[in-house]
Amino acid sequence: MSDTSEKLQEQVVLNLDFAEVAQSQHEAISSQVTNNIEPEDHSQKSTNCTTKQNKPEKNSEASTSIVALHSRHTSGTNESNDIDSKEEILEQIDNGISETLRDTAFLTMSAILNDTDHDALYNFILSDERSLKYILSGKVLNLETELTDCQKHNPYDPEEIDEIVDHVIIFGVHFYLVKWKNWSKGFSTWECFNEMRNLQHLLGDNVKDKTNDSKHLKEINGMHIILSRRFVSKMFNLFRTKDGLALPTISTEDLSGLFDRINIGSEMKQIPFKLNLNSYLGVISLNCFRHLQLQELKQWEITINVLSNSYNIKVENNKDLEGPPNTIVYTTRYIHGENVNISNDLAIGCKCTCKNCTKCCNDKIDNSRPCIFKDSSCPVFECIKNCKSTTDNYIDVVQLSTTLSISIYKTEKCGWGVKASRFIRQGEFIAIYTGKLITVEESKTRLKEDASLSEYMWNLDFDKRNYDYIIDGSKYANFTHFINHSCKPNLHFCTVWINYLDKFIPQLALFASRCIFIGKQLTVNYFLGSNENKIMKKTGIRCQCNKKSCKGYYF
Numbered sequence: 001m002s003d004t005s006e007k008l009q010e011q012v013v014l015n016l017d018f019a020e021v022a023q024s025q026h027e028a029i030s031s032q033v034t035n036n037i038e039p040e041d042h043s044q045k046s047t048n049c050t051t052k053q054n055k056p057e058k059n060s061e062a063s064t065s066i067v068a069l070h071s072r073h074t075s076g077t078n079e080s081n082d083i084d085s086k087e088e089i090l091e092q093i094d095n096g097i098s099e100t101l102r103d104t105a106f107l108t109m110s111a112i113l114n115d116t117d118h119d120a121l122y123n124f125i126l127s128d129e130r131s132l133k134y135i136l137s138g139k140v141l142n143l144e145t146e147l148t149d150c151q152k153h154n155p156y157d158p159e160e161i162d163e164i165v166d167h168v169i170i171f172g173v174h175f176y177l178v179k180w181k182n183w184s185k186g187f188s189t190w191e192c193f194n195e196m197r198n199l200q201h202l203l204g205d206n207v208k209d210k211t212n213d214s215k216h217l218k219e220i221n222g223m224h225i226i227l228s229r230r231f232v233s234k235m236f237n238l239f240r241t242k243d244g245l246a247l248p249t250i251s252t253e254d255l256s257g258l259f260d261r262i263n264i265g266s267e268m269k270q271i272p273f274k275l276n277l278n279s280y281l282g283v284i285s286l287n288c289f290r291h292l293q294l295q296e297l298k299q300w301e302i303t304i305n306v307l308s309n310s311y312n313i314k315v316e317n318n319k320d321l322e323g324p325p326n327t328i329v330y331t332t333r334y335i336h337g338e339n340v341n342i343s344n345d346l347a348i349g350c351k352c353t354c355k356n357c358t359k360c361c362n363d364k365i366d367n368s369r370p371c372i373f374k375d376s377s378c379p380v381f382e383c384i385k386n387c388k389s390t391t392d393n394y395i396d397v398v399q400l401s402t403t404l405s406i407s408i409y410k411t412e413k414c415g416w417g418v419k420a421s422r423f424i425r426q427g428e429f430i431a432i433y434t435g436k437l438i439t440v441e442e443s444k445t446r447l448k449e450d451a452s453l454s455e456y457m458w459n460l461d462f463d464k465r466n467y468d469y470i471i472d473g474s475k476y477a478n479f480t481h482f483i484n485h486s487c488k489p490n491l492h493f494c495t496v497w498i499n500y501l502d503k504f505i506p507q508l509a510l511f512a513s514r515c516i517f518i519g520k521q522l523t524v525n526y527f528l529g530s531n532e533n534k535i536m537k538k539t540g541i542r543c544q545c546n547k548k549s550c551k552g553y554y555f
Protein backbone atom coordinates (compact mmCIF):
# COMPACT_ATOMS: atom_id res chain seq x y z
CA MET A 1 0.00 0.00 0.00
CA SER A 2 2.95 2.27 0.22
CA ASP A 3 3.52 3.35 -3.36
CA THR A 4 0.24 4.91 -4.21
CA SER A 5 1.14 6.54 -7.44
CA GLU A 6 2.40 3.30 -8.89
CA LYS A 7 -0.77 1.56 -7.83
CA LEU A 8 -3.01 4.09 -9.40
CA GLN A 9 -1.24 4.10 -12.68
CA GLU A 10 -3.38 2.98 -15.57
CA GLN A 11 -6.56 2.93 -13.64
CA VAL A 12 -10.00 4.33 -14.13
CA VAL A 13 -12.89 3.96 -11.80
CA LEU A 14 -15.70 1.55 -12.02
CA ASN A 15 -17.63 2.52 -8.97
CA LEU A 16 -19.94 -0.26 -8.09
CA ASP A 17 -21.16 1.20 -4.89
CA PHE A 18 -24.84 0.73 -5.01
CA ALA A 19 -25.19 0.47 -1.31
CA GLU A 20 -28.24 2.65 -1.60
CA VAL A 21 -30.06 0.00 -3.54
CA ALA A 22 -32.23 -1.83 -1.07
CA GLN A 23 -31.55 -5.41 -0.14
CA SER A 24 -34.82 -6.51 -1.64
CA GLN A 25 -33.54 -5.37 -4.98
CA HIS A 26 -30.49 -7.59 -4.65
CA GLU A 27 -32.71 -10.50 -3.92
CA ALA A 28 -34.93 -9.79 -6.86
CA ILE A 29 -32.01 -9.23 -9.15
CA SER A 30 -30.18 -12.27 -7.97
CA SER A 31 -33.09 -14.50 -8.65
CA GLN A 32 -33.49 -12.91 -12.05
CA VAL A 33 -29.83 -13.33 -12.66
CA THR A 34 -29.81 -16.96 -11.79
CA ASN A 35 -33.08 -17.65 -13.57
CA ASN A 36 -32.32 -15.46 -16.53
CA ILE A 37 -35.53 -13.47 -16.22
CA GLU A 38 -36.00 -9.91 -17.46
CA PRO A 39 -35.30 -7.52 -14.57
CA GLU A 40 -38.17 -5.66 -12.99
CA ASP A 41 -38.41 -1.96 -12.29
CA HIS A 42 -36.71 -1.36 -8.97
CA SER A 43 -36.33 2.37 -9.26
CA GLN A 44 -38.70 3.07 -6.40
CA LYS A 45 -36.44 1.24 -4.03
CA SER A 46 -33.28 2.99 -4.95
CA THR A 47 -33.71 6.32 -3.26
CA ASN A 48 -32.10 5.67 0.13
CA CYS A 49 -28.86 7.44 0.50
CA THR A 50 -25.62 5.78 1.19
CA THR A 51 -25.26 5.18 4.86
CA LYS A 52 -22.09 6.42 6.33
CA GLN A 53 -19.76 3.58 7.15
CA ASN A 54 -18.41 5.42 10.03
CA LYS A 55 -15.34 4.97 12.10
CA PRO A 56 -15.60 1.74 13.99
CA GLU A 57 -18.14 -0.04 14.18
CA LYS A 58 -14.81 -1.27 15.41
CA ASN A 59 -16.46 -4.39 16.56
CA SER A 60 -18.21 -5.38 13.41
CA GLU A 61 -17.10 -6.55 10.02
CA ALA A 62 -13.59 -6.60 11.40
CA SER A 63 -11.17 -4.44 9.54
CA THR A 64 -12.04 -2.38 6.52
CA SER A 65 -9.02 -3.34 4.61
CA ILE A 66 -8.58 -1.32 1.52
CA VAL A 67 -6.44 -3.06 -0.91
CA ALA A 68 -6.12 -2.02 -4.45
CA LEU A 69 -7.11 -4.06 -7.42
CA HIS A 70 -4.83 -3.48 -10.32
CA SER A 71 -6.04 -4.52 -13.63
CA ARG A 72 -4.76 -3.68 -17.02
CA HIS A 73 -7.24 -2.24 -19.39
CA THR A 74 -7.31 -4.84 -22.13
CA SER A 75 -9.54 -3.32 -24.74
CA GLY A 76 -6.48 -2.55 -26.85
CA THR A 77 -8.00 -1.33 -30.09
CA ASN A 78 -9.80 1.79 -29.02
CA GLU A 79 -7.77 2.76 -26.02
CA SER A 80 -5.73 5.50 -27.66
CA ASN A 81 -8.79 7.01 -29.36
CA ASP A 82 -10.55 7.21 -26.06
CA ILE A 83 -7.88 8.97 -24.09
CA ASP A 84 -9.26 12.49 -24.42
CA SER A 85 -12.81 11.62 -23.68
CA LYS A 86 -11.73 9.43 -20.82
CA GLU A 87 -9.79 12.28 -19.29
CA GLU A 88 -12.73 14.57 -19.70
CA ILE A 89 -14.98 12.08 -18.08
CA LEU A 90 -12.53 11.47 -15.30
CA GLU A 91 -12.39 15.15 -14.63
CA GLN A 92 -16.15 15.29 -14.42
CA ILE A 93 -16.19 12.35 -12.10
CA ASP A 94 -13.56 13.89 -9.94
CA ASN A 95 -15.57 17.06 -9.53
CA GLY A 96 -18.30 15.12 -7.88
CA ILE A 97 -16.54 12.11 -6.50
CA SER A 98 -15.06 13.64 -3.41
CA GLU A 99 -18.58 14.46 -2.31
CA THR A 100 -19.66 10.93 -3.00
CA LEU A 101 -16.73 9.00 -1.67
CA ARG A 102 -16.57 10.62 1.69
CA ASP A 103 -19.56 8.68 2.92
CA THR A 104 -18.65 5.32 1.66
CA ALA A 105 -16.36 2.78 3.15
CA PHE A 106 -14.61 1.00 0.37
CA LEU A 107 -13.21 -2.38 0.04
CA THR A 108 -11.22 -2.96 -3.05
CA MET A 109 -9.37 -6.07 -3.97
CA SER A 110 -5.76 -6.93 -3.59
CA ALA A 111 -4.65 -8.66 -6.66
CA ILE A 112 -2.63 -7.98 -9.68
CA LEU A 113 -4.63 -9.43 -12.46
CA ASN A 114 -2.95 -10.64 -15.50
CA ASP A 115 -5.14 -11.19 -18.51
CA THR A 116 -5.54 -14.91 -18.12
CA ASP A 117 -6.92 -14.47 -14.64
CA HIS A 118 -9.97 -12.55 -15.80
CA ASP A 119 -13.10 -14.51 -16.20
CA ALA A 120 -15.03 -14.12 -19.43
CA LEU A 121 -17.51 -11.60 -18.09
CA TYR A 122 -14.88 -9.47 -16.54
CA ASN A 123 -13.03 -9.43 -19.85
CA PHE A 124 -16.28 -8.54 -21.50
CA ILE A 125 -16.66 -5.47 -19.32
CA LEU A 126 -13.12 -4.43 -20.01
CA SER A 127 -13.35 -4.87 -23.74
CA ASP A 128 -16.91 -3.81 -24.47
CA GLU A 129 -17.04 -0.20 -25.54
CA ARG A 130 -20.58 0.35 -24.31
CA SER A 131 -19.92 -1.02 -20.86
CA LEU A 132 -16.74 0.95 -20.57
CA LYS A 133 -18.44 4.17 -21.60
CA TYR A 134 -21.23 3.51 -19.19
CA ILE A 135 -18.81 2.91 -16.40
CA LEU A 136 -16.62 5.84 -17.28
CA SER A 137 -19.51 8.22 -17.55
CA GLY A 138 -19.82 7.89 -13.83
CA LYS A 139 -23.52 7.18 -13.93
CA VAL A 140 -23.02 4.51 -11.38
CA LEU A 141 -21.91 7.15 -8.97
CA ASN A 142 -24.55 8.68 -6.83
CA LEU A 143 -23.45 12.27 -6.87
CA GLU A 144 -26.49 13.59 -5.13
CA THR A 145 -26.05 11.86 -1.85
CA GLU A 146 -27.35 14.10 0.90
CA LEU A 147 -25.56 14.07 4.18
CA THR A 148 -27.64 13.67 7.27
CA ASP A 149 -27.01 16.11 10.12
CA CYS A 150 -25.46 13.35 12.10
CA GLN A 151 -23.05 12.63 9.27
CA LYS A 152 -22.16 16.30 8.88
CA HIS A 153 -21.31 16.72 12.53
CA ASN A 154 -19.22 13.73 13.14
CA PRO A 155 -15.65 14.88 13.29
CA TYR A 156 -13.19 12.42 14.62
CA ASP A 157 -11.76 13.00 17.99
CA PRO A 158 -7.98 13.31 17.54
CA GLU A 159 -7.59 11.70 20.92
CA GLU A 160 -8.94 8.46 19.52
CA ILE A 161 -6.39 8.24 16.77
CA ASP A 162 -3.24 6.35 17.52
CA GLU A 163 -1.51 6.58 14.18
CA ILE A 164 -2.07 7.22 10.50
CA VAL A 165 -0.68 4.00 9.10
CA ASP A 166 -1.16 4.42 5.40
CA HIS A 167 -2.47 6.77 2.80
CA VAL A 168 -3.88 6.27 -0.70
CA ILE A 169 -5.42 8.58 -3.23
CA ILE A 170 -8.28 7.32 -5.30
CA PHE A 171 -9.43 9.83 -7.86
CA GLY A 172 -7.96 12.69 -5.99
CA VAL A 173 -9.68 11.66 -2.77
CA HIS A 174 -7.38 10.94 0.10
CA PHE A 175 -7.97 7.92 2.25
CA TYR A 176 -6.08 7.31 5.46
CA LEU A 177 -5.63 4.04 7.23
CA VAL A 178 -6.23 4.93 10.85
CA LYS A 179 -5.05 2.85 13.76
CA TRP A 180 -7.35 3.68 16.67
CA LYS A 181 -6.17 3.92 20.23
CA ASN A 182 -6.85 0.77 22.23
CA TRP A 183 -7.76 -1.15 19.11
CA SER A 184 -5.42 -3.57 17.50
CA LYS A 185 -4.18 -3.10 13.95
CA GLY A 186 -6.80 -5.52 12.71
CA PHE A 187 -9.42 -2.87 13.41
CA SER A 188 -7.70 -0.05 11.58
CA THR A 189 -10.10 1.61 9.17
CA TRP A 190 -9.78 3.70 6.06
CA GLU A 191 -11.12 7.19 6.48
CA CYS A 192 -11.61 10.00 4.03
CA PHE A 193 -9.65 13.20 4.15
CA ASN A 194 -12.83 15.25 4.36
CA GLU A 195 -13.65 13.56 7.60
CA MET A 196 -10.18 14.07 8.87
CA ARG A 197 -9.92 17.68 7.75
CA ASN A 198 -9.60 18.98 11.29
CA LEU A 199 -6.78 16.66 12.03
CA GLN A 200 -4.23 17.93 9.59
CA HIS A 201 -1.55 18.05 12.21
CA LEU A 202 -1.82 14.29 12.40
CA LEU A 203 -1.75 13.77 8.70
CA GLY A 204 1.59 15.41 8.12
CA ASP A 205 2.86 18.02 5.72
CA ASN A 206 3.47 15.78 2.77
CA VAL A 207 -0.10 14.58 2.88
CA LYS A 208 -1.38 18.17 2.94
CA ASP A 209 0.73 18.94 -0.12
CA LYS A 210 -0.71 16.04 -2.03
CA THR A 211 -4.25 17.16 -1.37
CA ASN A 212 -4.10 19.89 -3.95
CA ASP A 213 -1.93 18.01 -6.34
CA SER A 214 -4.03 17.42 -9.42
CA LYS A 215 -1.32 15.43 -11.19
CA HIS A 216 -2.48 12.33 -9.37
CA LEU A 217 -5.60 12.36 -11.47
CA LYS A 218 -3.58 12.06 -14.63
CA GLU A 219 -2.08 8.84 -13.37
CA ILE A 220 -5.47 7.22 -13.50
CA ASN A 221 -5.87 5.48 -16.77
CA GLY A 222 -6.97 1.89 -16.58
CA MET A 223 -9.55 0.11 -14.51
CA HIS A 224 -9.95 0.48 -10.80
CA ILE A 225 -12.85 -1.22 -9.23
CA ILE A 226 -14.24 -0.26 -5.91
CA LEU A 227 -16.84 -2.34 -4.17
CA SER A 228 -18.37 -0.89 -1.08
CA ARG A 229 -17.93 -2.92 2.03
CA ARG A 230 -21.65 -2.78 2.53
CA PHE A 231 -22.39 -4.26 -0.85
CA VAL A 232 -19.89 -7.06 -0.39
CA SER A 233 -21.25 -7.82 3.04
CA LYS A 234 -24.84 -7.90 1.75
CA MET A 235 -23.99 -10.19 -1.09
CA PHE A 236 -22.03 -12.51 1.13
CA ASN A 237 -24.89 -12.69 3.60
CA LEU A 238 -27.41 -13.36 0.85
CA PHE A 239 -25.49 -16.08 -0.88
CA ARG A 240 -23.71 -17.78 1.99
CA THR A 241 -24.30 -21.51 2.09
CA LYS A 242 -23.34 -24.13 4.61
CA ASP A 243 -20.15 -24.88 2.71
CA GLY A 244 -19.15 -21.42 1.57
CA LEU A 245 -20.60 -19.03 -0.94
CA ALA A 246 -22.63 -19.53 -4.09
CA LEU A 247 -22.62 -16.16 -5.80
CA PRO A 248 -25.01 -15.87 -8.76
CA THR A 249 -23.66 -15.95 -12.26
CA ILE A 250 -24.56 -13.64 -15.11
CA SER A 251 -24.15 -14.30 -18.81
CA THR A 252 -22.81 -11.92 -21.45
CA GLU A 253 -26.28 -12.12 -23.03
CA ASP A 254 -27.88 -10.74 -19.86
CA LEU A 255 -25.43 -7.92 -19.88
CA SER A 256 -25.75 -7.18 -23.60
CA GLY A 257 -29.53 -7.20 -23.23
CA LEU A 258 -29.29 -4.58 -20.55
CA PHE A 259 -26.87 -2.44 -22.48
CA ASP A 260 -29.26 -2.52 -25.40
CA ARG A 261 -32.01 -1.10 -23.27
CA ILE A 262 -30.39 1.50 -21.09
CA ASN A 263 -30.61 4.27 -23.65
CA ILE A 264 -34.11 3.53 -24.87
CA GLY A 265 -37.15 5.55 -23.82
CA SER A 266 -37.52 8.41 -21.42
CA GLU A 267 -35.02 9.08 -18.64
CA MET A 268 -37.51 7.65 -16.17
CA LYS A 269 -37.85 4.42 -18.11
CA GLN A 270 -34.11 4.02 -18.32
CA ILE A 271 -33.62 4.20 -14.57
CA PRO A 272 -34.47 0.60 -13.67
CA PHE A 273 -32.24 -0.77 -16.40
CA LYS A 274 -29.38 1.37 -15.22
CA LEU A 275 -29.86 0.24 -11.67
CA ASN A 276 -29.93 -3.34 -12.74
CA LEU A 277 -26.84 -2.81 -14.80
CA ASN A 278 -25.10 -1.50 -11.71
CA SER A 279 -26.10 -4.59 -9.85
CA TYR A 280 -24.97 -6.87 -12.65
CA LEU A 281 -21.58 -5.18 -12.85
CA GLY A 282 -21.24 -5.50 -9.12
CA VAL A 283 -22.07 -9.18 -9.18
CA ILE A 284 -19.70 -9.86 -12.07
CA SER A 285 -16.87 -8.07 -10.34
CA LEU A 286 -17.63 -9.78 -7.09
CA ASN A 287 -17.46 -13.17 -8.77
CA CYS A 288 -14.15 -12.27 -10.29
CA PHE A 289 -12.77 -11.03 -6.99
CA ARG A 290 -14.08 -14.04 -5.16
CA HIS A 291 -12.36 -16.29 -7.62
CA LEU A 292 -9.08 -14.52 -7.01
CA GLN A 293 -9.60 -14.51 -3.28
CA LEU A 294 -10.23 -18.26 -3.22
CA GLN A 295 -7.06 -18.83 -5.21
CA GLU A 296 -5.06 -16.79 -2.73
CA LEU A 297 -6.64 -18.49 0.28
CA LYS A 298 -5.89 -21.91 -1.23
CA GLN A 299 -2.32 -20.99 -1.98
CA TRP A 300 -1.67 -19.95 1.59
CA GLU A 301 -3.53 -23.00 2.88
CA ILE A 302 -1.18 -25.25 0.90
CA THR A 303 1.87 -23.40 2.18
CA ILE A 304 0.94 -23.64 5.84
CA ASN A 305 -0.08 -27.28 5.54
CA VAL A 306 3.29 -28.15 4.08
CA LEU A 307 4.89 -26.47 7.10
CA SER A 308 2.53 -27.96 9.66
CA ASN A 309 3.36 -31.66 9.40
CA SER A 310 0.41 -33.70 10.53
CA TYR A 311 -2.11 -30.89 10.99
CA ASN A 312 -4.89 -30.52 8.50
CA ILE A 313 -5.60 -26.80 8.23
CA LYS A 314 -8.26 -25.15 6.09
CA VAL A 315 -8.31 -21.42 5.37
CA GLU A 316 -11.78 -19.98 4.82
CA ASN A 317 -13.28 -16.56 4.43
CA ASN A 318 -16.98 -16.48 3.74
CA LYS A 319 -17.47 -13.08 5.35
CA ASP A 320 -15.77 -10.62 3.06
CA LEU A 321 -13.20 -10.30 0.31
CA GLU A 322 -10.10 -10.22 2.43
CA GLY A 323 -7.36 -12.54 1.23
CA PRO A 324 -5.33 -14.84 3.48
CA PRO A 325 -3.86 -13.40 6.66
CA ASN A 326 -0.40 -14.16 5.37
CA THR A 327 1.35 -11.39 7.22
CA ILE A 328 2.91 -13.85 9.64
CA VAL A 329 5.98 -15.94 9.01
CA TYR A 330 4.71 -19.44 9.66
CA THR A 331 6.83 -21.39 12.11
CA THR A 332 6.13 -24.52 14.12
CA ARG A 333 8.90 -23.93 16.62
CA TYR A 334 10.41 -21.14 18.65
CA ILE A 335 12.66 -18.70 16.82
CA HIS A 336 15.40 -17.47 19.10
CA GLY A 337 15.65 -13.73 19.49
CA GLU A 338 18.77 -11.74 20.15
CA ASN A 339 20.37 -12.26 23.56
CA VAL A 340 18.68 -15.58 24.03
CA ASN A 341 21.36 -18.20 24.50
CA ILE A 342 20.16 -21.70 24.83
CA SER A 343 22.39 -24.65 25.46
CA ASN A 344 21.67 -27.59 23.23
CA ASP A 345 23.04 -29.99 25.81
CA LEU A 346 20.81 -32.88 26.54
CA ALA A 347 23.04 -34.38 29.16
CA ILE A 348 20.31 -35.83 31.26
CA GLY A 349 17.44 -38.14 30.65
CA CYS A 350 15.49 -40.49 32.85
CA LYS A 351 16.75 -44.00 33.37
CA CYS A 352 13.50 -45.35 34.61
CA THR A 353 11.92 -48.09 32.51
CA CYS A 354 9.12 -49.07 34.86
CA LYS A 355 5.51 -49.08 33.67
CA ASN A 356 3.15 -46.22 34.48
CA CYS A 357 5.84 -44.10 35.98
CA THR A 358 4.58 -40.62 36.80
CA LYS A 359 7.90 -39.08 37.70
CA CYS A 360 10.62 -39.91 35.23
CA CYS A 361 11.90 -36.66 33.81
CA ASN A 362 10.23 -34.77 36.62
CA ASP A 363 12.99 -35.94 38.90
CA LYS A 364 15.66 -34.43 36.76
CA ILE A 365 14.30 -30.97 37.16
CA ASP A 366 14.18 -29.60 40.60
CA ASN A 367 10.49 -30.27 40.84
CA SER A 368 8.51 -33.14 42.20
CA ARG A 369 5.10 -32.34 40.80
CA PRO A 370 3.46 -35.13 38.91
CA CYS A 371 2.73 -34.97 35.25
CA ILE A 372 -0.93 -34.26 34.74
CA PHE A 373 -1.28 -32.63 31.41
CA LYS A 374 -5.03 -32.14 31.67
CA ASP A 375 -4.62 -29.70 34.51
CA SER A 376 -3.42 -26.27 33.50
CA SER A 377 -1.96 -25.57 36.89
CA CYS A 378 0.57 -28.36 36.55
CA PRO A 379 3.55 -28.36 34.26
CA VAL A 380 4.32 -31.33 32.03
CA PHE A 381 7.73 -32.91 31.72
CA GLU A 382 8.10 -35.03 28.69
CA CYS A 383 10.79 -37.57 28.05
CA ILE A 384 13.68 -36.46 25.91
CA LYS A 385 15.93 -38.17 23.40
CA ASN A 386 18.28 -39.40 26.11
CA CYS A 387 15.58 -41.06 28.19
CA LYS A 388 15.69 -44.79 28.64
CA SER A 389 11.93 -45.00 28.92
CA THR A 390 10.11 -47.68 26.99
CA THR A 391 6.97 -47.04 24.98
CA ASP A 392 4.93 -47.91 28.07
CA ASN A 393 6.12 -45.07 30.20
CA TYR A 394 7.47 -42.64 27.66
CA ILE A 395 5.86 -39.28 28.23
CA ASP A 396 5.32 -37.59 24.89
CA VAL A 397 1.96 -35.98 24.56
CA VAL A 398 3.24 -32.84 22.92
CA GLN A 399 6.05 -34.44 20.95
CA LEU A 400 3.72 -37.02 19.51
CA SER A 401 2.46 -35.59 16.26
CA THR A 402 -1.21 -34.77 16.41
CA THR A 403 -3.65 -35.26 13.57
CA LEU A 404 -5.75 -32.24 14.35
CA SER A 405 -8.08 -30.76 11.72
CA ILE A 406 -8.77 -27.08 12.21
CA SER A 407 -9.81 -24.14 10.12
CA ILE A 408 -8.48 -20.59 10.14
CA TYR A 409 -11.58 -18.60 9.27
CA LYS A 410 -12.98 -15.08 9.22
CA THR A 411 -15.26 -14.67 12.23
CA GLU A 412 -18.26 -12.39 12.52
CA LYS A 413 -16.73 -9.86 14.89
CA CYS A 414 -13.20 -10.80 15.85
CA GLY A 415 -11.27 -10.88 12.59
CA TRP A 416 -9.63 -14.23 11.89
CA GLY A 417 -10.18 -17.06 14.29
CA VAL A 418 -9.63 -20.82 14.55
CA LYS A 419 -12.37 -23.44 14.67
CA ALA A 420 -12.44 -27.20 15.04
CA SER A 421 -12.94 -29.24 11.86
CA ARG A 422 -13.21 -32.45 13.83
CA PHE A 423 -14.41 -33.36 17.30
CA ILE A 424 -11.75 -32.57 19.92
CA ARG A 425 -11.64 -34.54 23.15
CA GLN A 426 -11.23 -32.90 26.53
CA GLY A 427 -7.55 -32.84 27.44
CA GLU A 428 -6.42 -33.25 23.86
CA PHE A 429 -3.21 -31.51 22.90
CA ILE A 430 -3.90 -28.77 20.35
CA ALA A 431 -0.58 -27.11 19.51
CA ILE A 432 2.47 -25.30 20.79
CA TYR A 433 2.11 -21.51 20.79
CA THR A 434 5.10 -20.61 18.65
CA GLY A 435 6.82 -17.33 18.04
CA LYS A 436 10.01 -15.48 18.77
CA LEU A 437 11.65 -16.24 22.07
CA ILE A 438 12.67 -12.87 23.48
CA THR A 439 13.90 -11.55 26.77
CA VAL A 440 11.60 -9.63 29.10
CA GLU A 441 13.62 -6.46 28.39
CA GLU A 442 13.19 -6.90 24.67
CA SER A 443 9.44 -7.35 25.09
CA LYS A 444 9.22 -4.11 27.06
CA THR A 445 10.98 -2.23 24.27
CA ARG A 446 8.64 -3.74 21.68
CA LEU A 447 5.55 -2.93 23.71
CA LYS A 448 6.64 0.66 24.06
CA GLU A 449 6.63 0.90 20.28
CA ASP A 450 3.37 -0.96 19.80
CA ALA A 451 1.21 -1.73 22.81
CA SER A 452 -1.14 -3.91 20.79
CA LEU A 453 1.61 -6.53 20.51
CA SER A 454 0.72 -7.54 24.05
CA GLU A 455 -2.07 -9.67 22.61
CA TYR A 456 0.54 -11.88 21.03
CA MET A 457 2.99 -12.05 23.92
CA TRP A 458 2.89 -14.79 26.49
CA ASN A 459 5.16 -15.08 29.50
CA LEU A 460 7.01 -18.32 29.93
CA ASP A 461 6.11 -18.34 33.61
CA PHE A 462 6.37 -21.89 34.72
CA ASP A 463 5.18 -21.10 38.21
CA LYS A 464 3.17 -17.94 37.46
CA ARG A 465 5.83 -15.80 39.10
CA ASN A 466 9.18 -16.38 37.53
CA TYR A 467 10.04 -15.84 33.96
CA ASP A 468 13.00 -14.66 31.98
CA TYR A 469 11.55 -15.06 28.52
CA ILE A 470 8.49 -14.15 26.52
CA ILE A 471 7.07 -15.73 23.40
CA ASP A 472 6.15 -13.07 20.90
CA GLY A 473 3.80 -14.59 18.31
CA SER A 474 3.06 -11.37 16.45
CA LYS A 475 5.31 -12.02 13.46
CA TYR A 476 6.64 -15.55 13.66
CA ALA A 477 3.77 -17.85 14.50
CA ASN A 478 1.69 -20.87 13.66
CA PHE A 479 -2.12 -21.04 13.53
CA THR A 480 -2.36 -20.36 17.28
CA HIS A 481 -1.64 -16.72 16.37
CA PHE A 482 -5.28 -16.51 15.24
CA ILE A 483 -6.87 -17.93 18.38
CA ASN A 484 -9.24 -15.34 19.80
CA HIS A 485 -10.07 -14.46 23.38
CA SER A 486 -13.14 -15.69 25.21
CA CYS A 487 -14.29 -15.11 28.78
CA LYS A 488 -15.29 -18.79 28.78
CA PRO A 489 -12.46 -20.34 26.79
CA ASN A 490 -12.25 -23.95 25.68
CA LEU A 491 -8.44 -24.11 25.63
CA HIS A 492 -5.84 -23.59 28.30
CA PHE A 493 -2.10 -23.19 28.29
CA CYS A 494 0.21 -25.63 29.92
CA THR A 495 3.96 -25.36 30.29
CA VAL A 496 5.75 -28.39 28.90
CA TRP A 497 9.43 -29.19 29.13
CA ILE A 498 10.78 -31.28 26.34
CA ASN A 499 14.28 -30.99 25.05
CA TYR A 500 15.23 -27.69 26.63
CA LEU A 501 15.73 -28.52 30.24
CA ASP A 502 16.28 -24.89 31.07
CA LYS A 503 13.45 -24.34 33.50
CA PHE A 504 12.87 -20.89 32.06
CA ILE A 505 12.17 -22.23 28.60
CA PRO A 506 9.18 -24.51 28.61
CA GLN A 507 7.02 -24.92 25.55
CA LEU A 508 3.64 -23.23 25.84
CA ALA A 509 1.22 -25.94 24.86
CA LEU A 510 -2.49 -25.51 24.33
CA PHE A 511 -4.85 -28.23 25.52
CA ALA A 512 -8.61 -28.56 25.20
CA SER A 513 -10.20 -27.88 28.57
CA ARG A 514 -13.47 -29.43 27.45
CA CYS A 515 -14.90 -31.28 24.47
CA ILE A 516 -15.04 -29.13 21.36
CA PHE A 517 -17.51 -29.95 18.62
CA ILE A 518 -16.96 -29.49 14.90
CA GLY A 519 -17.37 -25.87 13.84
CA LYS A 520 -16.83 -24.42 17.32
CA GLN A 521 -14.28 -21.69 17.69
CA LEU A 522 -11.13 -22.44 19.70
CA THR A 523 -10.54 -19.77 22.32
CA VAL A 524 -8.23 -18.88 25.18
CA ASN A 525 -8.40 -16.35 27.96
CA TYR A 526 -6.06 -13.49 27.05
CA PHE A 527 -6.50 -11.89 30.39
CA LEU A 528 -5.90 -14.21 33.24
CA GLY A 529 -5.94 -11.58 36.01
CA SER A 530 -9.45 -11.43 37.44
CA ASN A 531 -10.26 -8.42 39.58
CA GLU A 532 -9.18 -5.68 37.28
CA ASN A 533 -12.44 -4.98 35.57
CA LYS A 534 -12.34 -1.31 36.45
CA ILE A 535 -9.01 -0.77 34.76
CA MET A 536 -10.13 -2.90 31.85
CA LYS A 537 -13.21 -0.80 31.31
CA LYS A 538 -11.05 2.26 30.91
CA THR A 539 -8.25 0.85 28.86
CA GLY A 540 -9.48 -2.47 27.66
CA ILE A 541 -10.76 -3.79 24.37
CA ARG A 542 -14.46 -4.50 24.09
CA CYS A 543 -14.88 -8.24 24.16
CA GLN A 544 -17.02 -9.87 21.50
CA CYS A 545 -16.97 -13.39 22.87
CA ASN A 546 -20.75 -13.38 23.31
CA LYS A 547 -20.62 -15.58 26.39
CA LYS A 548 -23.07 -15.07 29.24
CA SER A 549 -20.13 -14.71 31.59
CA CYS A 550 -18.46 -12.12 29.34
CA LYS A 551 -16.64 -9.47 31.37
CA GLY A 552 -17.21 -6.94 28.62
CA TYR A 553 -13.58 -6.05 28.15
CA TYR A 554 -10.23 -7.73 28.03
CA PHE A 555 -6.69 -6.46 28.47
Ligand SMILES: C[S@@+](CC[C@H](N)C(=O)[O-])C[C@H]1O[C@@H](n2cnc3c(N)ncnc32)[C@H](O)[C@@H]1O
Pocket (backbone or CB within 6 Å): 183, 184, 185, 186, 187, 325, 413, 414, 415, 416, 417, 455, 456, 481, 482, 483, 484, 485, 486, 542, 543, 544, 545
Ligand atom coordinates in the same frame (compact mmCIF):
# COMPACT_ATOMS: atom_id res chain seq x y z
C1 LIG B 1 -4.11 -12.51 18.91
S1 LIG B 1 -5.13 -11.71 17.72
C2 LIG B 1 -6.21 -12.97 17.27
C3 LIG B 1 -6.33 -13.06 15.78
C4 LIG B 1 -7.09 -11.94 15.17
N1 LIG B 1 -8.51 -12.15 15.31
C5 LIG B 1 -6.73 -11.70 13.73
O1 LIG B 1 -7.61 -11.51 12.89
O2 LIG B 1 -5.53 -11.72 13.41
C6 LIG B 1 -6.04 -10.63 18.76
C7 LIG B 1 -7.00 -9.73 18.03
O3 LIG B 1 -8.17 -10.44 17.69
C8 LIG B 1 -9.33 -9.70 17.99
N2 LIG B 1 -10.02 -10.38 19.11
C9 LIG B 1 -9.65 -11.53 19.68
N3 LIG B 1 -10.53 -11.90 20.62
C10 LIG B 1 -11.48 -10.96 20.65
C11 LIG B 1 -12.66 -10.77 21.42
N4 LIG B 1 -13.07 -11.63 22.34
N5 LIG B 1 -13.39 -9.67 21.18
C12 LIG B 1 -13.02 -8.78 20.24
N6 LIG B 1 -11.92 -8.91 19.49
C13 LIG B 1 -11.16 -9.99 19.67
C14 LIG B 1 -8.86 -8.34 18.41
O4 LIG B 1 -8.78 -7.56 17.26
C15 LIG B 1 -7.48 -8.60 18.89
O5 LIG B 1 -6.70 -7.46 18.72
